[in-house]
Amino acid sequence: MKRVLITKKMMWVVMMLLPSLVFSTVKAQDVLKLDLEKALEIALSENPTVKVADKEIEKKKYAQKGTYAALFPQINFTADYTRTLKKQVMYMDGFDMGGGSDEPTPGMEGIDMSKGIEVGRDNNWTTGFNLSMPLVNATLWKSLSISALDVELSIEQARSSKISMVNQVKKSFYAVLLANDSYRVFKESYDNAMENYLDIKKKYDQGTVAEYDLIRADVTVKNSEPNMLQAENSLTLAKWQLKALLGMDLEMAIDCEGELADFESVLFADYMATDTTLAGNTDLKQIDLQMQQLKKTLTMQKFDYLPTLSLTGMYQWNAMNNDFKFKNYNWTPYSIVGVSLTVPIFSGGSKYHKIKQTQVSMHQMDLQRDDTKRNLQLAIKQYLDNMKTCVKQFDAAQKGVEQANKGYKIAQKRYDTGAGTLLEMNDAELALTQAKLNLNQSIYNYMVAKSDMEKVLGQEQTN
CATH class of the missing domain: 2.20.200 (Outer membrane efflux proteins (OEP))
Structure with a gap:
């Protein structure tokens, strides 16, 4: 009787703890849903590179306040x-000693x-x-304006870090979508091969097909499985890279929502509306700020001749x-x-040589700006050409998918009616798989080129 009472108590405890155990299991298996906008939001708030850039701005502001303190x-x-x-x-x-007398003081x-x-x-x-x-003190007054430019330069460098981070996150997110779409294509190919194998095995058991067809179908399944596993591994690696950029725990489960096909409607519109001016390029802006610093430094060095x-x-x-x-x-x-x-009267020529050194640095900065601008213009032309090529590839791949899908259905029907061979159906299925991969790859290449273009142009769009 006592054992029965103990058993009832244990059952009661288990029933009380069961909801919490189920809840903790569900919590452990929660998957973080990510779209591109949310991924960028997390990256811009959690990524260490962006945080370091923000701290640099804060440090420069304190340095500027320290320069103003010299006026007090x-x-x-x-x-x-x-x-x-x-x-x-x-x-x-x-x-x-005697005070004018013989007596001492x-x-x-x-x-x-x-x-x-x-x-x-x-x-x-x-x-x-x-x-x-x-x-x-004219030199001190001019140094205040230089410290203000230091703050502006650090802000622009922080903007550059954020633009670069946005570019990396976008490309990493697109890579996850590409890996996910590729996995789905190979999984669909594997499922088709397995379905064909089971159908042929049934016909073989009925004696309507030869053993060779059964062997070929089995080999096709075995050949499809490594591609599917490789695609699954690529998806895992792509997610790890994205989580690293977002500053997340690599063990956290994430799911990137959407497909590359979601960007089909914006391909042509984005290409036609692309603005290729370099007004927002962060590299040129940093060079311009550095040139302003050199100009003010030159003026400050000339003020060293003043009292x-x-x-x-x-x-x-x-x-x-x-x-x-x-x-x-x-x-x-x-x-x-x-x-x-x-x-100041004479300092051994140190002031004169400092001025000459600054003037040479200004000339170097002019040459560097011209070279940077030339390379950026070349990069823009390359990205535009890549985008144009990707649009053509997408158009061709889209038509290829339609034709390959139609061809696969025809080959399947021909084989079912005995008018075609298994080899024809396998070739049609392989052509369909390759066409789908080409379609996804063309969209991915376009989005990557577009993201690189936005980085060069200094655009800060987050979607």
Whole structure:
């Protein structure tokens, strides 16, 4: 009886825990559904490269604020202590020790002035505040505008990182769709081969077909299976690459929604509406910002020939004693305020050579910009030509799929009626598979070329 009660209790516990166990199993098997827009959103928020670029912008902004700080007064607290090892000796020529009489000056008896008088004390203490502030400094003022350009350049570099990331994610997403579509094509081919094999085996058992046809059908199934497995492996690798770009755990299950066929309707429209101007190209924009920096640097270097004027001030307390009885120290205040004028006269030609060096760098930047623009224009022409070729390939492949599908149905009917051979049906099925793969490949090639074109043009579309 006791054993029965224990068994009932165990059953009750299992029934209570069963819903939670089922729920945890479902949670573990959740699959993240991804479309292109969602993939780009995750990449732009989670990818380490984009985060580093954003941190660089933040760092440059702090650097700019640090440059502006040079315009404000600089106040420092100082404290110094020195120990006198050998005191200074003071000589006073013409000093009348007797005050005009034969009697020596009171307090100076026994002092031989020819040997001098030691002055100072063993311990010397100084503490106080120092102040400095630029009043006229053209070089400093110009450096502020250069620091502002540093922020602009870092923002453009961050935009470049995001554009590059969008391009990589798009191509990786298209690669997943291509691998997925290829897997479906090979799976369909395998299913057709298996269906044909089972049909031929049934006919062979009935004695209506030869053993050779059964062997050929079996070989066709065996040959289709490796292609299907390879396509499945390619799909897994493509998903791993996409998850790495998105900054996701490689073990997380994802499913990319859509097919390459979904982009068929936009092929011709995108090709005809492509804007090939380089106004948004990030490489040219960065070069232009660097050129502006060089121009401002050149102006700043020329300002080094101008005088500078600064304000200085000091308030200190001094104390000297021969012991360390601080309560007996007499602290004497000392303060000054003034202006300091610096007029550069000669520096060994360093300013002149810096100016010449900057001018050469500007000339190099001009040559680099021309070369970059020329290469970008060449890349645009190549991408346009690739897109044009892909459109033609898509048109031909689409017609090829229609004809291959019709041919496969005819070959299948001919074989069923005994008018055709198994070889004809296998050839028709192979032609259909190749036509479908060509169609998917043409769409993929077009979308990749389009994505590369958007990167060159500096477009930031996320769909």
